[in-house]
Amino acid sequence: MNKISKPKDILNSLQGIFPVLAAVLMLSSCTGQFEYINRNPNEVTDAQLQANNYKVGTNIRTLQGLVVPVEEHMYQFIESLCGGPYAGYIGATVDTWQTKFETFNPSADWRAWPFVNVISETYPPYRAIVGGTDDAVAIALADIFRVAIMQRVTDSYGPIPYTQIMENATESLEVPYDTQREAYMQMFTELDRAIASLRENISLPSDAFSRYDAVYYGNVSQWLKFANSLKLRMAMRLSYADPETSRTKAAEAISAGVIESNSDNAAMHAAENRMTLIYNDWNDHRVGADIISYMNGYQDPRREQMFTTVRLVQNGQEVQGYAGIRIGINVSSKATAVSSYSNMLVTSSDPYLWMNAAEVTFLRSEYELRWGDMVQAKSLYQQAIRLSFEEKGASGAEDYISNSTRQPDPYTDPLNNYSESTPASTITVAWEDGDDDAVKERNLERIITQKWIAIFPLGTEAWSEHRRTGYPKLLPAVVNNSGGAVTSSDGARRLPYPVEEYNENPVNLQNAVTVLNTESSYGSGDNQGTHVWWDRATGTEL
Secondary structure: OOOOOOHHHHHHHOOOHHHHHHHHHHOOOOOOOOOOOOOOOOOOOHHHHHHHHHHHHHHHHHHHHHHOOOOHHHHHHHHHHHHHHHOOOEEEOOOOOOOOHHHOOOOHHHHHHHHHHHHHHHHHHHHHHHOOOOOHHHHHHHHHHHHHHHHHHHHHHOOEOOOOHHHHOOOOOOOOOEOHHHHHHHHHHHHHHHHHHHHHOOOOOHHHOOOOOOOOOOOHHHHHHHHHHHHHHHHHHOOOOOHHHHHHHHHHHHHHOOOOOHHHOEEEOOOOOOHHHHHHHOOOEEEEHHHHHHHHHOOOOOHHHHEOOEEEEEOOEEEEEOOOEOOOOOOOOHHHHHHHOOOEOOOOOOOEEEEOHHHHHHHHHHHHHHHOOHHHHHHHHHHHHHHHHHHHOOOOHHHHHHOOOOOOOOOOOOOOOOOOOOOOOOOOOOOOOOOOHHHHHHHHHHHHHHHHHHOOOOHHHHHHHHHHHOOOOOOOOOOOOOOOOOOOOOOOOOOOOOHHHHHHOHHHHHHHHHHHHHHOOOOOOOOOOOOOOOOOOOOOOO
16 A cells, blocks of 8 residues: 555545634633742743643643654655655655656645644644643743744745634634734744743753653753744745844844754654654655755765665766656656665654754854855854764765865766756855855855755755755756646745635635735745745845
C-alpha cells in the first residue's frame, strides 16, 4: 500500500477545519482566574507548577510536535512533498504520483494537510494551555509554539484565520481570515509578550518543565534565545514588504539576545525520528538535483555528513559520488530512481531541526548587509559557515570560506534524462569586498545560498527565503501541470486553499482571496502563482 495513502481515511471524515476545531474547543473549559495581591502576574508559583505541570506539559509536548511535524504522514506532506521540492531539497521517487506539489497540480487530499490538519491539531492543545492555567511560562511557550507553527502556514498561503479563531471558533464555524500583514503584526505582539514573560522567569529551575520539554528540557534562558531568534527570522521576512518594521524588529531581536552557538540550537528530540520511515523504509524521496549541484560544485565537505553516495560513471570509470534527482519530473521507475540518486542521512535517534546557530548568524549578516556595517556582515557570514561545519562535524571550513573560484556544477543526470548544461548560478563562496549595489546583491545571494545549505532539510523555511529573495537560484520545473497559473522558472509562490474551506467557510474564504489579491505584488486568485504579501523582491532594493 502506498505509504501516504493512509491519511486519506482521516481526510474523508473531515468536514473542514472549523467543524473539527469547534467541536474540540467547545469541550474545553476555562479555569477560574485567581487574583494575587503584591505579586508580579508574570511570575510562577510553586503551587501552580505542581497542580498544572502534567496537563500543561503534555499539551506543550503536543505543540512542539507540530512546529516541524514529528508524525510521519504530516511531515511527509508538508516537508517532503511540498516545502522540500519547492526549496530544491527533495524530489519524489514514486512512479504512480501524477498529481503532486512538484508538478503544481496537487490533489484535494494533499492540499488539505498543510492547512486543515495543521490548524485543527494546533488549537486544542494551545487553547487547553492558555485557557487552563495561569502559569506564565507555560502560556509564553504556547504562544511561541503557535507563532512558530502558524508563521509557516501564513508563509505558505498568505491570509489565514488567526486573530479571531480563539474568539469565534466556539460560536461560529465561519471564522474570518486576517491579511498576512495583520497576522504577522499580531505574531510580533504575541512573541514580545512571551519574551517579556520568559525574561521575568529567567531564573526558573529547568526541572519545572524538563519532563515535557523535548527541545530545551525546561531551560528558560534557551527558550528566550529561541523566541528572539524566531522574531529575527520573521522580521527579515518583511525586508522588502515593510523595511521599516523589518529593521526595527530585527534590531530588537538581536539586541535582546539570539542563538549564537550550536549548543543553543533548537531541535525536537522525539522518542523516534519517523523521517526514517519516509526516507529509509518507504524510499519515497531522494535528495534534489539543486542542492547536490551546488554542493558538488563547491566540493563541500559537509556532503558526507548529509547524503549517501551512489554509483556514478565519470570518464568511463565507475566512482562513488553524489547525485540528485531533478525536481518536478514524472518518474518512470521508482526502483531505478531509488538506486540512482543520493538519499538524506537520517537515523531514528536524530532530532528534528527547528533552527540552528548558522541560520541565525546568516540572518544577522543580512541585517548588517542591508542596514549596518559591511565588515560586520562579512564576519558574520564567515562565522555562520563555520558554525554549520561545526554542527555537521565537517572539517575544512576555512578553505571553503576563502574559495573564490568554485561555482555550482551544471546538473548531470546519472540516468541521462534531465541534465542541464548551464548551472543555475555562478555564485562563489568567498565574500566580495565592496559596498556598491551590485556587490551587495551578490553577497546577498551568497548569504542566502549558504544559509540554504546550512538549514537543510527545513524545506518550508528554505522555500520562503527563496521566494523572498530569489535565492538560491533553482533549476526550472520540468513538468508544469498548473494550467498556466505557475511559471516554471519562478516556481510555486504559495499553496491553494483546501477544498474544505470552500465547502465550510466560503464567505470568509472568498474575502481572503480578495485580500490576497490586494496584498499581492504579482498574480491574482487562489492559485500557486500568486505572490503572498512579503514576496515582492525585484533584486534592486539593496
